[in-house]
Amino acid sequence: MTPHLAITDQPIDIAAALAAVQTDTAGAVNSFIGTVRNQSGGRPVRRLHYESYDSMALTQLGHVVAQAYEKWPMLQEVAVVHRKGTLELGDVAVVVAVATPHRAESFAACQFIIDTLKQVVTIWKREEYEDGTEWVAAHP
Amino acid sequence: MSLKVALFGITRDIVGTSVIELPAPAPATVGELLAEMRRQYPALGDLRSCAVAVNNEYATNDQPLHTVDEIALIPPVAGG
Numbered sequence: 001m002t003p004h005l006a007i008t009d010q011p012i013d014i015a016a017a018l019a020a021v022q023t024d025t026a027g028a029v030n031s032f033i034g035t036v037r038n039q040s041g042g043r044p045v046r047r048l049h050y051e052s053y054d055s056m057a058l059t060q061l062g063h064v065v066a067q068a069y070e071k072w073p074m075l076q077e078v079a080v081v082h083r084k085g086t087l088e089l090g091d092v093a094v095v096v097a098v099a100t101p102h103r104a105e106s107f108a109a110c111q112f113i114i115d116t117l118k119q120v121v122t123i124w125k126r127e128e129y130e131d132g133t134e135w136v137a138a139h140p
Numbered sequence: 141m142s143l144k145v146a147l148f149g150i151t152r153d154i155v156g157t158s159v160i161e162l163p164a165p166a167p168a169t170v171g172e173l174l175a176e177m178r179r180q181y182p183a184l185g186d187l188r189s190c191a192v193a194v195n196n197e198y199a200t201n202d203q204p205l206h207t208v209d210e211i212a213l214i215p216p217v218a219g220g
Contacts (some may be wrong), residue, residue, distance in 0.1 A: 013201040034220050048160075050219075053148050053212060059196040082219060093218050111179045114220060122193070122212075123219030124149035135150040 004079040005050045007123070012081050017064035017095045021077035026099035032114045034094040035086045040136070046128045050093065052073060052084040053122040057122045064116045072109045074101050080113065142166050144203055145173070146212040151190065154183045169195070176206030176214065188216045 005021040010108045014033060021029055036048050065078050077099040087093055099104040125136040143166040147155050155177075167173040170192045178185045191214040192199045198214070205211060 051149055052219075053146070053193075053214075055210075056193055056196040056212065056214075068199070118217070118220040120198075120217065121219045122148065122214055122217055124215065125218040126149075135153075137216040138150040138187055 003062070003064070003077075004081075005061045006081045007084055008052050008081060009083070009085040012083055012092045012095050014092060014095055017079045017081050017097045017101075020079040021099040022098045023076050023099055025101065026076045027101055028103040028106040029097060029099045030103070030110040031095060031097040032097055032110050033092055034114070036089050036093060038089050040127055043127075043129055045089075046130065047089065048131070049088045049092070049126040049128065050084040050087065051124045052082070053124070054084075056122045056132065057082070060121045061117065064113055064120065066097075067116065068109050068113050071112065072100065072105045074105055075109050076100055078109075078113065079120055082117075082121070084123065121139045143207065143209075145177070145209060146210070148212065149215045150187065150201050151184065151213040151215045154181050155200070166205070168204060169201065170199045170203045170205065173205060173211070174201070184213075188214055 069075050079097040082094045096110055098106050098109045126133050142164050143162045145160050147158055151185050152158050167176050184190055193212045194209050
């Protein structure tokens with residue numbers, strides 16, 4: 001039941017994250033995979049630069065997963081891996097994987113974890129364009 | 141009492157360093173720290189939000205600060 005949480009500067013091994021949540025007590029494994037897309041608000045994006053405050057990011061991620069276990073007591077295993085550093089188009093930025101006995105809770109828990117991660121986990125994203133860069137969501 | 145404040149993302153760009161040391165007498169609370177940082181770096185006030193973390197947890201404005209605390213400014217996060 002100990003969640004597998006990591007911030008890494010290496011390419012994310014999706015299969016390893018899925019394997020980490022595999023358990024005989026779960027009939028459903030649900031995952032979210034966030035990837036780098038080629039535009040943002042219509043503006044072409046060349047690549048992304050992620051920065052993390054690792055110790056706090058892992059602390060907050062632990063809180064997010066603990067909340068998920070409270071909301072869905074049947075939740076079995078959880079893995080969250082977030083990449084940092086420079087990512088090219090198509091690269092995997094984040095993987096969330098959860099295992100539950102049945103599928104409905106697996107969708108809900110997976111969505112809760114990625115949605116809440118985006119609100120509280122201390123990771124920042126700088127988009128690189130043809131003509132400069134910008135920190136995402138920094139300004140109103 | 142002096143304080144060290146870690147800076148990430150756009151706050152590091154605004155301040156121009158990844159750690160800033162505030163000499164004594166340093167702000168005594170989170171709210172005072174934010175006010176002092178905004179006074180020295182007005183561009184921090186243009187951000188959508190700027191939280192303060194103490195020892196890896198989000199802190200409230202009335203929380204007292206200590207030299208031994210790990211303190212950081214937290215601009216709007218954008219993981220995922």
